[in-house]
Amino acid sequence: MTRDPGASPERTRLAWRRTGLSAAAVALLATRPAVRPGAGPAEWLIAAATMAGWAALVALALHRAPGLRARPPRPAPRSIRAYALITAALAVLGGLVVML
Amino acid sequence: MFGGLRQWFDPESAHTEGTTPDYRFSLANERTFLAWIRTGLALIAGGLACAQFLPPLPIARLREIIAIALLVLGGMVALRAVDHWARAERAMRLGIDLPRSRFPAVLAIVVAIGAVVLVGTVLHGIVT
Numbered sequence: 001m002t003r004d005p006g007a008s009p010e011r012t013r014l015a016w017r018r019t020g021l022s023a024a025a026v027a028l029l030a031t032r033p034a035v036r037p038g039a040g041p042a043e044w045l046i047a048a049a050t051m052a053g054w055a056a057l058v059a060l061a062l063h064r065a066p067g068l069r070a071r072p073p074r075p076a077p078r079s080i081r082a083y084a085l086i087t088a089a090l091a092v093l094g095g096l097v098v099m100l
Numbered sequence: 101m102f103g104g105l106r107q108w109f110d111p112e113s114a115h116t117e118g119t120t121p122d123y124r125f126s127l128a129n130e131r132t133f134l135a136w137i138r139t140g141l142a143l144i145a146g147g148l149a150c151a152q153f154l155p156p157l158p159i160a161r162l163r164e165i166i167a168i169a170l171l172v173l174g175g176m177v178a179l180r181a182v183d184h185w186a187r188a189e190r191a192m193r194l195g196i197d198l199p200r201s202r203f204p205a206v207l208a209i210v211v212a213i214g215a216v217v218l219v220g221t222v223l224h225g226i227v228t
């Protein structure tokens with residue numbers, strides 16, 4: 001049971017971090033139309049919402065870290081659900097970006 | 101596919117049934133969930149990239165249709181990931197078989213068909 005006390009939580013912590021980095025790519029692509037010439041309030045609003053979503057994903061990963069450091073690590077059903085729902089919300093915001 | 105919808109909004113219900121599994125299995129389930137989320141994010145980023153970087157395609161609005169299809173797929177992958185995570189967690193607590201799913205195969209086929217259509221469209225654009 002305690003043969004690899006570090007590896008599993010550590011890998012999971014890195015997986016959270018990696019996922020936040022993937023979300024950064026989505027946030028950058030969704031923000032891109034807002035910094036081009038001719039961008040209006042709609043683009044700015046969507047960019048702000050996407051950035052807020054990305055910040056929330058990173059915050060959830062940071063929030064998860066102490067639970068992973070605990071021995072044994074604590075589960076995080078709420079963080080996991082919130083993460084998936086915010087990711088789906090990013091897809092909706094992406095749809096708005098495409099349809100603008 | 102979304103059988104465990106109730107479990108999503110009632111997280112405590114998943115922690116009263118059965119027995120707590122070895123934390124390493126729970127963490128592996130969590131990493132699988134995160135890997136699926138990354139798949140979803142990649143599809144979403146692909147959709148946004150299609151809309152922003154593809155030149156206008158020979159068929160009207162095809163570029164937007166591809167982008168929206170990828171975004172919808174990405175959103176579905178994210179929602180399905182949390183559902184699958186919840187069902188795997190429950191199965192581990194109850195000591196039953198892990199949930200089986202056709203979703204990865206369906207996703208692979210959809211993505212492959214989409215890639216073939218896209219290649220065909222781009223080639224058609226080059227030829228004509």
